[in-house]
Amino acid sequence: MEMIDLKSHDSPYNQKARQYQNRRLQSKIEIYDLTLEADGEEMAGLRFKHTERIEIAKILDEAGIHRMAIIGNSPKPTRGDIKSAEKIVELGLRARTSGFVKTKEEITICNQIGIKDVSILVGVNESTFTKDSSKRNVLDNSKNLLNHAKELGLHVTFMGMDSTRASTRFLKQVIKELDPLFDEYAIGDSLGRITPYGIEYLANLFTSWTSKPLQLHPHNTTSMAVANCLSAALSGIPILHSTINGLGEFSGLAATEECVAAIEVHAGVPLGINFNKLQEASMLVSSIAGINIPPGKPITGSAAFAIPETEEIQQFMYELYLEGCFNDGMPLTPELVGSKAIFSIGKKCNPYTILFNLNKKGYQIEFEIAVKLAADIRRHLSKKKGYYLMETHELIEFYKNSVHFRDNSQ
Secondary structure: OOOOOOOHHOOHHHOOOHHOOOOOOOOOEEEEEOOOOOOOOOOOOOHHHOOHHHHHHHHHHHHHOOOOEOOOOOOOOOOHHHHHHHHHHOOOOOOEEEEEEOOOOHHHHHHHHOOOEEEEEEOOOOOHHOOOOOHHHHHHHHHHHHHHHHHHHOOEEEEEEEEHHOOOHHHHHHHHOOOOOOOOEEEEEEEOOOOOOEEEEEEHHHHHHHOOOEEEEEEEEOOOOHHHHHHHHHHOOOOOEEHHHHHOOOEEEOHHHHHHHHHHHHHHHOOOOOOHHHHHHHHHHHHHHOOOOOOOOOOOOOOHHHHHHOOOHHHHHHHHHOOOOHHHHOOOOOOHHHOEOOOOEOOOHHHHHHHHHHHHHOOOOOOOHHHHHHHHHHHHOOOOOOOOOOOHHHHHHHHHHHHHHHHHHH
C-alpha cells in the first residue's frame, strides 16, 4: 500500500467547523521544547544530571525540534545548570537555544553562556499580586528587564505568566507599554485553566494588540494542553511550548510528541520533525527520569497502536490485513509516527490473534489449531497478574513447545 501523509488522517468534519473555516495558520509552526529549561524538572522529584542533559539536547536536535530552552531554574540557576547550558551551546545544535529568566543576573548569565534568546517571565494576573506589588511596579520591572536584555543584543520573548487568568484591561496595557521592547509574546496558561475556545478568543485579542509573533505555554491541568496547541496554531499562534512525555509541574505541559502529531494531522502542517527520533527521545527521557510511559499513551505508548483483543475486532483487522488495507482500520498509520502496530496477545487471546501473529512470521497454521492454541494461551496468561501482553517471540516459543506445533509439522 502506498504510504500516506498524516494530514490525510484528519476527520473531514473538522474542516467544516467554524475555527477551521476561519483558521489563520502561519506559514511556519515551531515546537519550542522546554524539557531542559526546568519545566521538565518541575515535575516533583525529578532532577537531570549533566550528562543526561547533553543526551537529551542531542536527541531533541536530531529529531529536528525547532527551539529548546536549555536553562531555567529561575531565579537562581545552579553552577551545574550553567555548565550544562555552556556545553549544549558548544555543541552547535541546529535548534535555537534559549534561557528562561526572571532577573537581570540571569539575563547576563545567558549572554555570557552564549545564548542569544531569552524569555523573561513576569506574572500578569493581578489577583496573585502581593501587597508589595502593583500593576505599575510590574510594568516598570518588566521594562527594566527587557531593556537590559535588548542592551545585550538578545532576542527577547516576554512571557506573561498566568495570562489566561489576567484581566483583559491589564493584558492590553502590558502589550501597549511593552510591545516596543519585546520581539515575541508568550501567553502563559500557567495553571492550565483555558480551553481551545478560550485560546481562539485570546489569540484574536492579542493579534489585535500586537503584530509580534505569539507563543503558547500550555499546562495540562484538565488534559487540554495538546488541544490548546492545536487551537493556537489554527488561530495564528506559531510557536508552541512542550516537553517530552509532558513532564512539568502539577500535570505537566503538552507532550512534545503528541503536539507534533496533533499539528500535522489536524492542522495539516508538516513540521519537519523526525518521529523515529521523537520515539527515541520519549524512551530516553522515560529511562532517565525513571517514569514509565503508560502503555496507552498517545504516539509513544507501547500499546498506542495495539489492536484490542476483542475477537470481533481482531477478526475485522485480520480480514483487512488479508485484503491489504490494514491501516484503514488503525487510528493512525503507526509507521508515520515512528511506531508499529501490535496485534495484541493477552488474556483474551482468540484464533485471529494466533493467525495474524504466526502467519506474519511465516508459520502457516489451520484455523482449528489456532482455536486450540488460543485456549492454551488464555489458560497460561490467566496466571499473570494485572495488565500483560505477550510479545510475538513469546508466542512463537510457546507454539514451538506445544503439541500443536508437533502436530502441524507432521
